[in-house]
Amino acid sequence: MTPAVRCTGLRHAFGATVAVDGLDLLIEPGEVFGLLGPNGAGKTTTIRMITTLLPAPPDTIEVLGRDVARDRTAVRRLIGYVPQQLSADGTLTGRENVALFARLYDLPRRARAEQVAAALDAVSLADVADRQAKTYSGGMLRRLELAQALVSAPRLLILDEPTVGLDPVAREGVWDRIEAVRAETGMTVLVTTHAMQEADEHCERVALMHRGRVRAVGSPAALKGALGPGATLDDVFRHHTGDALAPETENGGIRDVRAARRTARRVG
Numbered sequence: 001m002t003p004a005v006r007c008t009g010l011r012h013a014f015g016a017t018v019a020v021d022g023l024d025l026l027i028e029p030g031e032v033f034g035l036l037g038p039n040g041a042g043k044t045t046t047i048r049m050i051t052t053l054l055p056a057p058p059d060t061i062e063v064l065g066r067d068v069a070r071d072r073t074a075v076r077r078l079i080g081y082v083p084q085q086l087s088a089d090g091t092l093t094g095r096e097n098v099a100l101f102a103r104l105y106d107l108p109r110r111a112r113a114e115q116v117a118a119a120l121d122a123v124s125l126a127d128v129a130d131r132q133a134k135t136y137s138g139g140m141l142r143r144l145e146l147a148q149a150l151v152s153a154p155r156l157l158i159l160d161e162p163t164v165g166l167d168p169v170a171r172e173g174v175w176d177r178i179e180a181v182r183a184e185t186g187m188t189v190l191v192t193t194h195a196m197q198e199a200d201e202h203c204e205r206v207a208l209m210h211r212g213r214v215r216a217v218g219s220p221a222a223l224k225g226a227l228g229p230g231a232t233l234d235d236v237f238r239h240h241t242g243d244a245l246a247p248e249t250e251n252g253g254i255r256d257v258r259a260a261r262r263t264a265r266r267v268g
């Protein structure tokens with residue numbers, strides 16, 4: 001079967017900083033795959049290359065059989081992307097925000113209103129679709145961004161830290177919707193997260209990234225099992241990311257709080 005994503009020897013440097021350093025990754029179609037790693041591991045850079053937002057050399061990334069460098073437009077049509085940064089406009093209603101993305105994806109005009117309504121319904125925002133997004137809670141905003149990414153019926157949904165800054169109930173609300181759409185459409189889901197418990201619960205397989213490379217890959221159960229009885233995914237994470245964890249976690253604390261506030265803040 002054609003993999004949903006295949007990265008081969010992927011590399012990207014920002015000046016002297018090597019963010020991704022010979023990354024190999026294979027994501028099967030239809031799976032929920034988690035990309036885990038400490039701050040600075042290279043997760044976002046990898047995702048930005050897969051989504052075509054950063055250039056990748058030919059023959060290093062394939063999305064559903066299409067080479068990202070050679071077939072950029074085709075790849076963009078296959079992907080839905082929820083970035084870390086807020087992508088909804090608070091002054092527009094939920095419906096207007098999703099409609100904007102429907103236009104951006106160039107969906108046929110006749111089908112647009114229906115597809116926008118279906119995407120809002122899929123994330124349980126149909127009832128509040130005509131309220132301005134600035135009145136939404138953090139969890140509702142995240143679900144709105146999910147609807148924006150889903151409106152084009154993507155075969156691969158990519159989410160960069162989708163639940164950062166959300167309370168447990170809102171987190172579950174986001175995951176519940178992702179899983180419902182996945183069950184209905186069979187789309188592949190690629191997600192980055194720092195929340196190990198969430199990855200354990202919701203990802204069929206995870207890759208642990210550290211310093212630009214994949215250090216371990218497998219189902220949470222297999223990775224925990226390999227470490228010994230009673231091991232948690234947190235233990236697996238520590239085992240594979242080792243010494244760098246302490247200082248980067250400290251640094252990540254501030255970054256995480258900032259990111260959380262950005263996401264959770266009501267938009268004005």
Ligand SMILES: Nc1ncnc2c1ncn2[C@@H]1O[C@H](COP(=O)(O)OP(=O)(O)OP(=O)(O)O)[C@@H](O)[C@H]1O
Nearest residue numbers: 014017018019037038039040041042043044045046
């Ligand atoms: N635009 C940029 N310019 C320069 N360096 C960058 C840029 N983007 C990322 N980097 C550096 O590349 C490395 C990988 O960053 P990246 O954001 O991909 O990591 P990450 O695993 O997504 O981290 P986080 O969990 O904090 O989002 C880091 O050292 C980072 O400082």
